[in-house]
Amino acid sequence: MSEQTHRRITSADVARLAGVSRATVSYVMNDTPRQTISPSTRTRVLDAAARLGYSPSAAARTLRTGRSDVVLCLLPDWPIGPEVGSMLGNLSTALARHGLTLVVHPGNREDRPIGEIWKAITPAAVIAYTDFSVGEIAAMRSAGVALVVPIFGREAQPAVPQQLIGRQQAAHLITAGHTRLGYAYPDDERVRTFAEPRLAGVQDECRDSQVGGPATETVTLDRDQAHAAVRRWHAAGVTGVCAYNDEVALAVLAGVRLAGLTAPADLAVIGVDDIPPARLVIPSLTTVTTDQAAVAAYLSATVVAAINGRPAPAVPTADLVQLVRRESA
Incomplete structure (x- = not known):
C-alpha cells in the first residue's frame, strides 16, 4: 500500500482539483460569511471535496473558533435503560442537524474529574444529569463553554419534571x-x-x-x-x-x-x-x-440558542408524559 493511500486529504488537494486557492476552499467548506464566491465556484469546490472524501479538520476549526462543535453529555454512574438511550439517540440526531456532534461520557467524578474531561474536548456546551459546583461552572464559562446544563439537581429546570x-x-x-x-x-x-x-x-x-x-x-x-x-x-x-x-x-x-x-x-x-x-x-x-424525541428537541434547541446568543426556549412540559393503558391497571 502506497504512502499516498495513507496520507490525509488536505484543502490543498481540493484546491488543486477545483482550480482555486486554499483560502477559497476554506471559505466554502466553513461557510464563511461575507465572502463573495460565485455559485459555480462553490459547486466546483464541493464536488472536488466530495470526490476526494475531504472534510475540514475538527482540530483546526477548534483552534480558529476557540471551541469545538462538540456537545459533551456527562452521564453519572447509571444503568443506561431504554429511555435514556432513546433520549441520547434523538439528541445526537437533533444536534447533528445544526452541525454539532454529541459526545457522551459515562462514569462518575471519582473515576476522572470533570475538569479533565471538558478540557480535553473544549466543547461548545456541556450537559449533565447532576449539579455542577460554582467553581466548575465558572471554569467552564471562562474557557468559552457557551452553555452548562444540569438536567437534574438544585439549579436544574428539567424538560420532564x-x-x-x-x-x-x-x-x-x-x-x-x-x-x-x-x-x-x-x-x-x-x-x-x-x-x-x-x-x-x-x-x-x-x-x-x-x-x-x-x-x-x-x-x-x-x-x-x-x-x-x-x-x-x-x-x-x-x-x-x-x-x-x-x-x-x-x-x-x-x-x-x-x-x-x-x-x-x-x-x-x-x-x-x-x-x-x-x-x-x-x-x-x-x-x-x-416523549424522548421532544425532550431531545428541547435540549438541542437550548444548546443552539446559547451558542448563538439567543434566549433559551420554554420548558415543554405539556403532553410529554403519556399513559399507556394495558391490562395490569
Whole structure:
C-alpha cells in the first residue's frame, strides 16, 4: 500500500482539483460569511471535496473558533435503560442537524474529574444529569463553554419534571377507584435522582385526592422478595401500586402471581418507561412513557440558542408524559 493511500486529504488537494486557492476552499467548506464566491465556484469546490472524501479538520476549526462543535453529555454512574438511550439517540440526531456532534461520557467524578474531561474536548456546551459546583461552572464559562446544563439537581429546570410521572401514575389508579396506594421503590441507589421525585409526585397526588398512602416498599428484581412486599401491601389494604419503572413493576407482577393473587383484580400495577417486555408480560403492563424525541428537541434547541446568543426556549412540559393503558391497571 502506497504512502499516498495513507496520507490525509488536505484543502490543498481540493484546491488543486477545483482550480482555486486554499483560502477559497476554506471559505466554502466553513461557510464563511461575507465572502463573495460565485455559485459555480462553490459547486466546483464541493464536488472536488466530495470526490476526494475531504472534510475540514475538527482540530483546526477548534483552534480558529476557540471551541469545538462538540456537545459533551456527562452521564453519572447509571444503568443506561431504554429511555435514556432513546433520549441520547434523538439528541445526537437533533444536534447533528445544526452541525454539532454529541459526545457522551459515562462514569462518575471519582473515576476522572470533570475538569479533565471538558478540557480535553473544549466543547461548545456541556450537559449533565447532576449539579455542577460554582467553581466548575465558572471554569467552564471562562474557557468559552457557551452553555452548562444540569438536567437534574438544585439549579436544574428539567424538560420532564419527574414529579409529573408519579402524579400521572397515581392519578390513573385513583381515577380507577383505588383508595389506598403503594409505591415500589428501587433498590439501586444510583437512580435516586429519578426515584425520589417520582415518589414525591405519587405522595402529592394521594394528598390532593385524599386517598391513603403511598405505602412504600423497596422492591428488588427478585421474585421472592417482591412476593413478600406484595403480601405486606395486600395485608395493609393496598389495591394499587405505582412502581419506579417497568422492571420494578414486572417484579411486582411476579410477586402477585406467587401470592396467588391476580392483577388488576387484587393488586393493580403501573410502571414507567414502556420497555418491550411490558407489552409481552401477562397481564400486559400499564405504564407511563415520556416523549424522548421532544425532550431531545428541547435540549438541542437550548444548546443552539446559547451558542448563538439567543434566549433559551420554554420548558415543554405539556403532553410529554403519556399513559399507556394495558391490562395490569
